[in-house]
Amino acid sequence: MWTVTWSVWVPLVFGSVFGQRQQRPMFTCGGNITGTSGLIGSQGYPGVYPPNTKCVWRITVPQGKVVSLTFRSLDLESDGLCRYDYVDVYDGFVNSQRLGRFCGTARPGALISNHNRMQVVMVSDANTAGSGFLAGYAAVRPNARGERYCGGLLDKPSGTFMTPNWPERDYPPGVTCSWHIIAPKHQIIELKFEKFDVERDNYCRYDHMVVYNGAEMSEATRIGKFCGDSPPAPIYSDGSHLFIQFISDLSLTADGFICHYTFKPKNSTITGSPVPVTAAAPTTAGPIALAYSEALCKQKCKRSGTIENHYCLSNFVLTGTLVSAAMREQSVLATFSITNVYKEGNLSIQQAGKSMSTKVTILCKKCPLVRRGLNYIVMGHVDEQGQGIVSPQNFVMPFKTKKQKDLAVLNNVRC
Structure with a gap:
């Protein structure tokens, strides 16, 4: 009955x-x-x-x-x-x-x-x-054993996880899968992707996979967000937990992915991957200004440091075209049409169809000096309202195609 x-x-x-x-x-x-x-x-x-x-x-x-x-x-x-x-x-x-x-x-x-x-x-x-x-x-019980549609707790010394339907057919639309990998204390986790094919988008806004250090999802612990058909480089955890989430929307689908994980001693040598690299400390030490001041803008306007050593201390990193620049007293309100976002943080981004833009306040109108119609790499900070702020201490430079590979590597850096 x-x-x-x-x-x-x-x-x-x-x-x-x-x-x-x-x-x-x-x-x-x-x-x-x-x-x-x-x-x-x-x-x-x-x-x-x-x-x-x-x-x-x-x-x-x-x-x-x-x-x-x-x-x-x-x-x-x-x-x-x-x-x-x-x-x-x-x-x-x-x-x-x-x-x-x-x-x-x-x-x-x-x-x-x-x-x-x-x-x-x-x-x-x-x-x-x-x-x-x-x-x-x-x-x-949470994390109970048993066959499930996708996702789950993985705590064996090595194993494999994959998108639903792999390899017979494309992953389904409208699905969310979450895997939590737990290694013993004093061990780390290595991920290696054998195959990877997820709907391509410059910003991975639609179907995507995200990997986090630790047992929960947060922007502070995000290792990387991935889509397209190029397998990510091997990924390593900082500690004994990794959390992986895969999301597909209700439109295009693709083959999906298959990934192998292995536990390794914490002090083992890791080679062949840019992912575990930590960016060097920036040369611009001290707090970053989020408001205009006369003293700030009297500083000598000379960009120091490199893309790499500014990346981790920036709230947002993007490339884009300057489409407008309006004077606001001693500052400039600049609008960038975004080409690619490498680090978003809490930056407010406007989207119309597949076009994305953001407004950034350049605190000192002559530093950095930008011109409409030119392409830039922009690194800056974000205030409590989600407004992008660029001060003379931040890193801004003209964007050239050859820098795209460097930025793609930094997109996998753990800060």
Whole structure:
């Protein structure tokens, strides 16, 4: 007998003098669900689900547990990008990360939330329909073992992880996978990518993979953000944890990637990778000015240091074309059309289609001296409102194509 605490029970009476012999749950359109285990299903399952509906199930399990959702049956209109009828699974309720979007008849592995809540949304359009879905949910321990759709805890001395569907077909749209690799104390983690093919974009805004030092995601611990078809150079952790997240949007997909990891002694020699390099200390020591002052702008305007030794102390690093420059008392409000972003921080960036721009205040109108229509490498700081600030201490220089390779190497530097 199935047990569904929130659904309506309808008896199925067989031709018997003994009356009721079996019961089947009737699944309705969404609901708020609590408990440690149970079933959810599309409206009317196993009958054909209705057209033009959106049903939302909110699952809550006890604190200290996470939700594991396993599809027992899936039969929705099939489409490569799941644009018509689909089931979305989210890691939480409001503004939460989508774990995956599913349609057709291929069932994914278990989907695991990061906390004690999960939301399931089914949408149908006006046309083709099937029997919908049936899924079981259960409260499990965080990082519990078992087959899952993607992501998970990896703590063996070596292993492999990959995007869903690898290598048979492209990774699916609308998916998020998170891997947490844990080595013993006094060991570090090496990542080597055998193959890598993720939707290409200059800023990796769409499909991308991000690697973080430590067990959590934060801008301060980000090692690199990757997309395109060039495998990243080998990556090494600072300590015994790495966190890797892969995200695909709902448009183009590609082959994906396969990556091998290995634990190594902390003091072992690492060769062949620019990633673990730490940039040298900049020659411009001391606090960076974020406001105009007469004394600041009386300093001799002479760029010192190199791209490498300014990179880590800059909040943002970009290349772009100066499209406008407006005087603001003794400062200049400069607008750059962005060519590439190597370090974003909290810089406010405006986007229109695939064009990106940002406004930067150059505190001293003659230092650095910039001209409209020219291309620049710009390194600077960001104030509390997300406004880019460039003072004479920051690094700005005309951009030449030969510098692109140097910047690409710095994009992998751990600061």
